[in-house]
Amino acid sequence: MDVPTMAELTAKGESPEVLFWVGCAGSFDDRAKRVTKAFVKILNAVGVKFAVLGTEETCTGDPARRAGNEFLFQMQAMSNIQVLNGYQVKKIVTACPHCFNTIKNEYPELGGTYEVIHHSTFLQQLINDGKIKLSEGGSFKGRKITYHDSCYLGRANNIYEAPRSVLEALDADLVEMKKCRTTGLCCGAGGAQMFKEPEKGKKDINVARTEDALSTGATTIAVACPFCMTMMTDGVKNKEKESSVAVKDLAELIAEAQGL
Amino acid sequence: MVIVQQILFLVVLGVAGFFIRKRLLRISSNIRLGKEQKVSGPTSERVKNVLLVAFGQRKMFKRLVPAFFHFLIYAGFLIINLEVLEFVIDGVFGTHRIFAPYLGAFYNLLMNLFEALAIAVLVACVVFLIRRNVIKIERFESAEMTQWPRLDANLILTIEIVLMVAILTMNATDQLLQTGNDHYVSTGSLFFSSYLMPAFQGFNTETLVFIERFAWWFHIVGILGFTLYVTYSKHLHIFLAFVNTYVAKLEPKGHINNMPVVTNEVKSMLGLTTEAPQAQATPGRFGAKDVNDLTQHNLIAAYACTECGRCTSECPANLTGKKLSPRKIMMDTRDRMEEVGNSIARGGPGLQDGKTLLGDYITREEINACTSCNACVEACPVLINPLEIILELRRYVSMEESGAPAQWNSMFQNIETSFAPWKFSSSDRFNWAKDEK
Numbered sequence: 001m002d003v004p005t006m007a008e009l010t011a012k013g014e015s016p017e018v019l020f021w022v023g024c025a026g027s028f029d030d031r032a033k034r035v036t037k038a039f040v041k042i043l044n045a046v047g048v049k050f051a052v053l054g055t056e057e058t059c060t061g062d063p064a065r066r067a068g069n070e071f072l073f074q075m076q077a078m079s080n081i082q083v084l085n086g087y088q089v090k091k092i093v094t095a096c097p098h099c100f101n102t103i104k105n106e107y108p109e110l111g112g113t114y115e116v117i118h119h120s121t122f123l124q125q126l127i128n129d130g131k132i133k134l135s136e137g138g139s140f141k142g143r144k145i146t147y148h149d150s151c152y153l154g155r156a157n158n159i160y161e162a163p164r165s166v167l168e169a170l171d172a173d174l175v176e177m178k179k180c181r182t183t184g185l186c187c188g189a190g191g192a193q194m195f196k197e198p199e200k201g202k203k204d205i206n207v208a209r210t211e212d213a214l215s216t217g218a219t220t221i222a223v224a225c226p227f228c229m230t231m232m233t234d235g236v237k238n239k240e241k242e243s244s245v246a247v248k249d250l251a252e253l254i255a256e257a258q259g260l
Numbered sequence: 261m262v263i264v265q266q267i268l269f270l271v272v273l274g275v276a277g278f279f280i281r282k283r284l285l286r287i288s289s290n291i292r293l294g295k296e297q298k299v300s301g302p303t304s305e306r307v308k309n310v311l312l313v314a315f316g317q318r319k320m321f322k323r324l325v326p327a328f329f330h331f332l333i334y335a336g337f338l339i340i341n342l343e344v345l346e347f348v349i350d351g352v353f354g355t356h357r358i359f360a361p362y363l364g365a366f367y368n369l370l371m372n373l374f375e376a377l378a379i380a381v382l383v384a385c386v387v388f389l390i391r392r393n394v395i396k397i398e399r400f401e402s403a404e405m406t407q408w409p410r411l412d413a414n415l416i417l418t419i420e421i422v423l424m425v426a427i428l429t430m431n432a433t434d435q436l437l438q439t440g441n442d443h444y445v446s447t448g449s450l451f452f453s454s455y456l457m458p459a460f461q462g463f464n465t466e467t468l469v470f471i472e473r474f475a476w477w478f479h480i481v482g483i484l485g486f487t488l489y490v491t492y493s494k495h496l497h498i499f500l501a502f503v504n505t506y507v508a509k510l511e512p513k514g515h516i517n518n519m520p521v522v523t524n525e526v527k528s529m530l531g532l533t534t535e536a537p538q539a540q541a542t543p544g545r546f547g548a549k550d551v552n553d554l555t556q557h558n559l560i561a562a563y564a565c566t567e568c569g570r571c572t573s574e575c576p577a578n579l580t581g582k583k584l585s586p587r588k589i590m591m592d593t594r595d596r597m598e599e600v601g602n603s604i605a606r607g608g609p610g611l612q613d614g615k616t617l618l619g620d621y622i623t624r625e626e627i628n629a630c631t632s633c634n635a636c637v638e639a640c641p642v643l644i645n646p647l648e649i650i651l652e653l654r655r656y657v658s659m660e661e662s663g664a665p666a667q668w669n670s671m672f673q674n675i676e677t678s679f680a681p682w683k684f685s686s687s688d689r690f691n692w693a694k695d696e697k
Contacts (some may be wrong), residue, residue, distance in 0.1 A: 001693050001694075003688070003690075003693040022692075024680040024681055024682065026636050026692075027680070027689045027690070027692055028680060028682055028688070029682075030690070036692055036694065037695070040693075050688070053695075054689065054693075055687055055690050056688050056692040057689060058673050058679035058680070058682050058686070059679055059681060060676070063671060063675075064671075064672060064675055066516070066632050066654075066659060066666055066688070067518055067654060067668045067672070068651070068653075068654030068657055068658030068659065068664060069548060069654070069658045069659065069668075069672050070519045070522045070546065070655055070659060071522055071525070071659065072546075072672055072675055073415075074351075074522050074523060075529075075530070075676065076528040078526055078527070078530055078532065079530070082530075082532075098523055099341040101512075101514035101515075103517040105511065105512050105514050106515060106516060106518070108452065109518045109523075110518070110523060112464075128606075133433075138630075151631070151632075151633035151634055151635070152514055155513050155514075155633065155634040155635065155637070155638045156512060156513045156514025156634055157384070157512050157513075157514050158512070174654060179493075182322075182638050183574060183635070183638070183639075185576050185579070186265050186576040186631045186633035186635065188386065188576060188631060189631070190631040190632050191630050191632030191633070192671065193630040193631050194627075194681075195513045195668060195670075195671040195681055196665050196667035196668055196671075197631070198580075198582070199577070199582045199583065199584075199624055199625055199628055199629040199666065200581075200582070200583075200625075201580045201581035201582040201629075202581030203575070203580040203581060204373065204580065205576045205579075205580050205631065206574070207576070208579065208580050209576075221277060230621070236373040240386070249634055
C-alpha cells in the first residue's frame with residue numbers, strides 16, 4: 001500500500017495537499033485499520049497528494065482530557081503541535097471525530113491552528129467535485145442504510161449533512177432512526193467511556209443504540225467514527241444480528257462502491 | 261379609609277421590596293462564590309442568543325406541546341405584568357384604574373387582552389398540573405424529583421392559577437360596581453370576566469366592594485409574595501435564563517475549556533518557554549471539588565435551571581439506568597451554593613463546613629458515567645451546560661486525587677508510555693500500511 005509519510009516527503013523537498021491524521025484507533029484497532037486502508041485507497045484512486053505522520057503521530061489527548069487528566073492532554077497536545085508545526089502542516093483530514101474535534105477546537109489555544117476536516121466532509125467534497133463518481137443504480141441500489149450520528153461530529157461540531165450526502169450519493173435507501181441529528185443517541189464510547197467498563201445500569205448504551213438502528217430495518221449501519229464502529233459492532237453481536245446486519249464506515253462504503 | 265389603604269399598600273410594598281432585595285443580594289453573593297470569568301466572543305452573538313433563545317424561546321419549540329403552553333404562560337407573564345404598573349400607582353395614590361379615563365377604548369382593549377392572556381395562563385397551568393400529576397410525564401418522575409422539587413413545581417402552577425382567578429374576580433365585581441358608582445370608572449365590557457358576573461349578581465354594594473378590594477389586594481400582594489417566592493424557587497429561571505443565554509459559551513460544543521495554569525507548567529516542562537511558571541498567590545485547585553472552584557457562569561446556570569429535565573431525558577447514561585442525571589448536577593450545584601451562602605450569612609463556616617459538592621452532593625459514580633455526548637447541552641432550552649461542571653469535577657478527581665477509575669489510570673499510563681490509549685508499541689503505529697491489503 002502506497003502511504004507516504006511527512007518525513008519522506010519533506011526529505012524530497014515536497015509537501016502534501018493534506019495530512020491524513022490516522023488516529024490511535026485507525027492505527028491499532030483491527031476493525032478501524034480497515035477503514036484507514038479504505039480511505040487511503042480512495043485518496044490514492046482520486047489522486048490526492050497526502051501524507052501521514054506514521055510513527056511520529058501520537059494520541060491527541062482527547063480521552064485523557066475528557067477523563068480529567070489535563071496534564072496528560074496538554075503534554076500530548078503540545079508535542080503533537082510541535083511535530084505538526086515543524087512540518088508546517090496547513091490542512092488535516094481525519095476519519096476520527098474525536099481527533100477532529102480536539103485538533104480543530106482545542107489545539108488552537110495551545111498554538112496549533114490548522115484547517116481540519118473530517119473525512120465525511122472530505123468525501124462529500126470529492127463527490128461534489130466529481131472526483132469520486134458514483135453511478136446510479138449500483139450495488140447499493142435499494143440497500144437500506146441507517147446513519148448513526150457521531151456526537152463529536154454532530155452536536156459537538158454541527159456536522160449532520162456531510163455524512164448523509166455521502167450516503168445519498170451511493171443511491172442507497174437511507175432510513176433515519178427516531179433519534180437522529182441533534183437528538184442522536186450516543187454509542188456510549190465518548191468521554192473516555194471507550195476505555196472503561198460502564199457504570200451500573202439497566203442496559204449498555206451501545207445495545208440501546210443498536211436497537212434503535214435495528215428497528216429501522218436497515219441491513220447496513222453506517223458510522224463515521226472508529227469508536228462508534230466498535231460500539232455498534234458489539235451491539236449487533238449482542239443482538240446476534242451479525243450475519244444479516246453490517247456496520248460500515250462511510251469510507252468503506254465509498255471504497256466498496258468504487259470497487260477499490 | 262382610602263388613606264389607610266394607601267399607607268398599608270406602602271408598607272406592603274416596602275416589606276416586599278426589603279425581602280426581595282435582601283434575597284437578590286444573597287443570590288448575587290452566592291454567584292460570586294465562583295471564580296470570575298469574562299465572557300468571550302462577539303457580543304452580537306450573545307445578544308442574538310438572548311433574543312432568539314431566551315426571548316424568542318427558540319429551543320423550547322423542539323417539543324411542541326410543552327412549548328406552546330409554556331409560551332402562553334410566558335407571554336401572559338410579560339404582558340399581564342404591565343397591569344402591575346397601574347396596580348402600584350393606584351395603590352400609592354389611592355386612585356382606581358388610573359389609566360382608564362385617559363386610555364378610553366384602548367384601556368378596554370388592553371383589559372380584554374389581559375383577560376384573554378389570564379385565561380390562556382390558567383389553561384396552560386392546568387395542563388401542566390395534569391402533565392405532572394396525572395399523566396406523570398417521565399422526566400418529572402426521575403430520582404432527583406424528590407418532595408421539594410415536585411412541591412415547588414405544583415406551588416408555582418397553583419399560585420399562578422390563583423392569581424389569574426383573582427384578576428378575573430376583580431374585573432367581574434368591578435364591572436358590576438361601575439353602574440351607579442363614580443369611583444368605579446367605566447372599563448367597557450370585559451369579555452371573559454363578564455361570564456363571572458352572574459356569580460356576584462344580587463350581592464349588595466358593600467359586599468361587592470369588599471370582594472373587589474379583596475381580589476385587588478390578593479392579586480398585588482400575591483404578585484409581590486410570588487416574586488419573593490421565585491427567588492427561592494426553580495422559577496428563578498424567569499430572570500436568570502436571560503442572563504444565562506447571554507453568558508453561555510459560544511465555542512462549538514465539542515470544545516473543552518483550556519486550563520492555562522496547566523499550559524504554563526507543561527510549556528516549562530517541555531522547555532517551550534523561557535519564563536518560569538508564575539507562582540500563583542493562592543495555588544488554586546485543579547478542577548472543581550466545591551462550588552467555589554466552578555466559574556460564576558456555572559453558578560448562574562445553576563440558578564437559571566428550572567428543572568424541566570429535558571437534559572436528563574436525552575442523557576444516554578440516564579436513559580440506560582445509570583445514576584447520572586444532568587439536571588441533578590445543576591440542582592446539586594444550586595443547593596450546595598445555597599447551603600454555603602446561608603451558612604456564611606449566619607456567620608457559619610461556609611465552604612469549610614466539612615461538606616463539598618463532590619462527594620456530599622454529586623458522587624463519582626455519577627460523573628464517571630458521562631459520555632460527554634452533549635445531548636444535555638443540546639437539549640437545554642436556556643443554554644445551560646451541565647457537561648462543563650461534570651468535566652471540572654472529573655479534573656479534580658483525576659489530578660488532585662489521582663482517583664480516576666482504574667481502567668482510566670491504565671489508559672493514562674498507556675498514553676504516557678506508548679502514546680496511545682491502548683497498550684501497543686508506538687513503533688508499531690504505522691504497521692497497518694505494511695499489511696497485504
